Amino acid sequence: MLELWGVLSLTSLGVMVIFLFSKIKSSFAESVKYAGYMNAVLLSILLMSDESEMLFLKWEWVKLGGYSLMISFRFDLYTCCFFVVGLYVTWNILMFSFYYMSTDPRIDLFCKYLGLFLIAMLLLVSAESLFQLLIGWEGVGIMSYLLISWWYARSDANTAALQAIFYNRVGDIGLLIMLMWSLVTLGDWSFTGLYALDFVNTFFLLGVVLAAAGKSAQLGLHPWLPAAMEGPTPVSSLLHSSTMVVAGVFLLIRFSPIILNHKEIQLMVFFLGTMTTLFSAICALAQNDMKKVVAFSTASQLGLMVTVVAGAGAPQLAFLHICMHAFFKAMLFMCSGGFIHGLQNEQDVRKMGGLHSAAPITSVCFFIGSAALMGVPFLAGFFSKDPIIEIININNLNSWAVGLVLIATSFTAAYSVRLLYFSVGGVSRMLVLQPMNEEYGNLIGPLQRLAYSSVIAGVVFIYFLSPNQISCLSLPLSLKLAAVFVTLVGGLIAWDVVNLLHREESVTNIPELAFEAQVGFYPLIMHKLIPKVWLNMGEMYQMQVMDRGWTELALPQGLGGNYKIMADNVVNAQTSLIKMYIAVMVMMGGLILGIMICL
Amino acid sequence: MSPYISPLFSITMIMSVMLISSSGHWVFMWLGLELGTLAFIPILVWWHSSLEVEATVKYFIVQAMAAAVFFLGGMVSLSGDFMGGVNQLMGNIGDMMIMLAVVTKLGLAPFHYWVVDVVQGLNYIPGAVLLTWQKVPGLAVLTQLATCNNSSMLLLFGMVSALVGGLGGLGQTQMRKLLAFSSISHLGWLVVGCVAGSLLGLSYFTLYVVLSIPLFSILHMLNGGHLNQLRTGLMFNPLMSVLLGVGFLSLGGLPPFFGFFGKWLLLTHFVGQLLLGVSVVLITGTLISLFYYLRVSYLCIVVLGPQQIMSGLNWRKMQLSGLMSGLLVLNMLGLFLVGGASCLPK
Incomplete structure (x- = not known):
């Protein structure tokens, strides 16, 4: 039964790939939807079946003397769950992009790109060997590049796409390290082979961390994520919810059994995650671009997932958060896209306000999404975020990092409330006569579907993705309520502060805000200062002194002259005089013979 | 001269090589060398132009002198002991004289002066025969002579040849002189190859012949004596001009082409036999010579000569397409040919 449905779901994915080539874009969206249904059935059968928890579908692709390259799909709980979530969210995003991109002349190609993006991600998630993972990984990278630079006439979009590909390339080094190490040491790329290792290699694990940090935009390799907002909103929506950025977290989840055996790496990932979550939350506080705020909130949530995967040792929770996050984050982006589209591509929250009366349904969805993001009890985010914070609270790795997570949690509430206040609430500051309008089925439909799932998905998913650690179920009241409490406090303070700042006589030029608005000066230092130093050094020493100086003199000029x-x-010896030739030859011959005799 | 007599000369030239390679005694080798030279001289003066006559006289004088030295060397070695067989007579002065004579006949580096002048005076076709087929008798003797006693001397000659061939061509603008220097450079590789193993020398020689004869033929067709004349080739016969450029790159030993694989094969064996210094010198010489090969290719492929504005490229002219496609296939399929050659015993 399980095998049968595995084959059927694979077939439905194959049909989806075939529909990718069809000329009618809506038929591709339909195929994504039905593939999602098939996989939902597969998931339920997997959950009901007792005898086997996992399903491999594999066949041999290439056999190279002793080493065989297998194509195999690993259908465990993670894969099946992610298939359902990814297909469902992508279907909605495709429908949304019919609305958002309806005036784009290349909308068909756009939908194909989105489909390829999804397929690469599904390949990554279902990969059983590192090689297959690499294919999906690079596919996601390429498609993100193409999609972010979709409006290629804008230089900002091109810059952002290049940032994405460069930072990801740094991360890909980590993946290549993993591949090389396992090929050289094990001669095997399959996960089963890697799990069976009884020793843990630091080098390999550093590769895992680097790869995950690059893809999931952890601190240090993060600037591409907010920059990727230059792409169309459906792209941001897909990129931030169910593809690309969660790939790094997913890699960590796949390798969590190995990481958890290595204390130093575990601590390192823990710090990386907490710092990312706090830094991104701080940056999100002062952004005025609507999509940037949502983007930084994604980065912050990614940091939280990374934290819990290693720090708390609960990869199930991280995965649960991936799924929940996919629902409400896709919806948040769609809502922003609706606002932005309705306001004729105005992204600045200072020029919004009062949208609750102009676009009530979108506003309600935006509120639900923000509430789910904050972790308001019994919405989707609550079921993943609350256990995460509880489980981080009770672990004994590092109390400083735990503190950072709590602060970041309160900041989540703060920037969400601020964003809601500026865009949805208050009075309208937009230009007059905006064609704000919700009468589009492709806008409202996906929003409603995702809003329903943002409300109920947590209740459904917690049944089969509950954490293995039982300890978080019995906590003292103070720790149990910590997450809700800090969220509440952060939200209230933010509400007050925003109210305060919104008055005419208030001080608006706060120097501390510059750090946040400039996102920690990181892009300024990394993209401007350091390249400038390098370029200057290259110009002064390499170019002037070496390339146009000594090496030029010594090698091309000097060698040429010599x-x-x-x-x-x-050539001067070629005198054309046969007498001279014979004389020289005889002398030479005599010399050689003389030397021979003397020797 | 009557064309009916040329088969006689050709057959005599072939017979001379067979005589040399089948004989074990120096007298018959000398006889074969002389026969080959004498049969070749009428071919050299086929058209009776003054340049040809001068070149032929120079060729004859040098060859005759070398033959005399060869005979003298034979007599000297005969006077040393009376065992007669060449292979037993190594290391003494007579043997060295024979070797010097053969080297002179081949035109190896310190004795190369005549080659450039003679080739410059000749047409392309006799020049091609001189630089390819007429090397066979000398090489046949040399492979029988090359043993441990004089191999170091041959290695030295080979290295000097590669360098001189590279340096001499640098400033040349005459195509025939350029080809002569290129031939000297290749001869250096060839001789070192002969020392490292006679089959290596044979395969490299085959490669050189196969590469250079189409080039000589194309040059003969384009009828360009000066480097600048090649520029017009792209206008009048673009395919052939491009193939000429590609052929020169191959002759220079640039990696994707056939010529590279011959050098690679030789280098593999040189390094295997620890001839490291020799390899470095040979590569240096080839690197220098690559400069003028590149210049020729540049003129053939990249540069358009002065032309009327309205005249387009003449892509339809497909003269001698068999020759051209042969050259092209040869240059592209080098890998397969060398794959067979690499099965040679090391």
Whole structure:
């Protein structure tokens, strides 16, 4: 039964790939939807079946003397769950992009790109060997590049796409390290082979961390994520919810059994995650671009997932958060896209306000999404975020990092409330006569579907993705309520502060805000200062001193001159006089014979 | 001269090589060398132009002198002991004289002066025969002579040849002189190859012949004596001009082409036999010579000569397409040919 449905779901995915080539874009969206249904059935059968928890579908692709390259799909709980979530969210995003991109002349190609993006991600998630993972990984990278630079006439979009590909390339080094190490040491790329290792290699794990940090935009390799907002909103929506950025977290989840055996790496990932979550939350506080706020909130949530995967040792929770996050984050982006589209591509929250009366349904969805993001009890985010914070609270790795997570949690509430206040609430500050309008089925439909799932998905998913650690179920009241409490406090403070700042006489030029608005000056330092230093050094030392100086003098000029002198000697010997030739030859022959005799 | 007599000369030239390679005694080798030279001289003066006559006289004088030295060397070695067989007579002065004579006949580096002048005076076709087929008798003797006693001397000659061939061509603008220097450079590789193993020398020689004869033929067709004349080739016969450029790159030993694989094969064996210094010198010489090969290819492929504005490229002219496609296939399929050659005993 399980095998049968595995084959059927694979077939439905294959049909989806075939529909990718069809000329009618809505039929592709339909195929994504039905593939999602098939996989939902597969998931339920997997959950009901007792005898086997996992399903492999594999066949041998290439056999190279002793080493065989298998194509195999690993259908465990993670894969099946992610298939359902990814297909469902992508279907909605495709429908949304019919609305958002309806005036784009290349909308068909756009939908194909989105489909390829999804397929690469599904390949990544279902990969059983590192090689297959690499294919999906690079596919996601390429498609993100193409999609972010969709409006290629804008230089910002091109810059953002290049940032994405460069930072991801740094991360890909980590993946290549993993591949090389496992090929050289094990001769095997399959996960089963790697799990069976009884020793843990630091080098390999550092590769895992680097790869995950690059893909999931952890601190240090993060600037591409907010920059990727230059792409169309459906792209941001897909990129931030169910593809690309969660790939790094997913890699960590796949390798969590190995990471958890290595204390130092575990601590390192823990710090990386907490710092990312706090830094991104701080940056999100002062952004005025609507999509940037949502983007930084994604980065912050990714940090939280990374934290819990290693720090708390609960990969199930991280995965649960991936799924929940996919629902409400896709919806948040769609809502922003609706606002932005309705306001004729105005992204600045200072020029919004009062949208609750102009676009009530979108506003309600935006509120639900923000509430789910904050972790308001019994919405989707609550079921993943609350256990995460509880489980981090009770672990004994590092109390400083735990503190950072709590602060970041309160900041989540703060920037969400601020964003809601500026865009949805208050009075309208937009230009007059905006064609704000919700009468589009492709806008409202996906929003409603995702809003329903943002409300109920947590209740459904917690049944089969509950954490293995039982300890978080019995906590003292103070720790149990910590997450809700800090969220409440953060939200209230933010509400007050925003109210305060919104008055006419209030001080608006706060120097501390510059750090946040400039996102920690990181892009300024990394993209401007350091390249400038390198370029100057290259110009001064390499270019002027070496390339146009000494090496030029010594090698091209000097060698050329010397060869010319030698060549002149050789050519001058060609006197065209046979007498001279014979004389030289006889002398040379005599010399050689003389040397031979003397020796 | 009557064309009916040329088969006689050709057959005599072939017979001379067979005589040399089948004989074990120096007298018959000398006889074969002389026969080959004498049969070749009428071909050299086929058209009776003054340049040809001068070149032929120079060729004859040098060959005759070398033959005399060869005979003298044979007599000297005969006077040393009376065992007669060449292979037993190594290391003494007579043997060295024979070797010097053969080297002179081949035109190896310190004795190369005549090659450039003679080739410059000849047409392309006799020049091609001189630089390819007429090397066979000398090489046949040399492979029988090359043993441990004089191999170091041959290695030295080979290295000097590669360098001189590279340096001499640098400033040349005459195509025939350029080809002569290129031939000297290749001869250096060839001789070192002969020392490293006679089959290596044979395969490299085959490669050189196969590469250079189409080039000589194309040059003969384009009828360009000066480097600048090649520029017009792209206008009048673009395919052939491009193939000429590609052929020169191959002759220079640039990696994707056939010529590279011959050098690679030789280098593999040189390094295997620890001839590291020799390899470095040979590569240096080839690197220098690559400069003028590149210049020729540049003129053939990249540069358009002065032309009328309205005249387009003449892509339809497909003269001698068999020759051209042969050259092209040869240059592209080098890998397969060398794959067979690499099965040679090391």
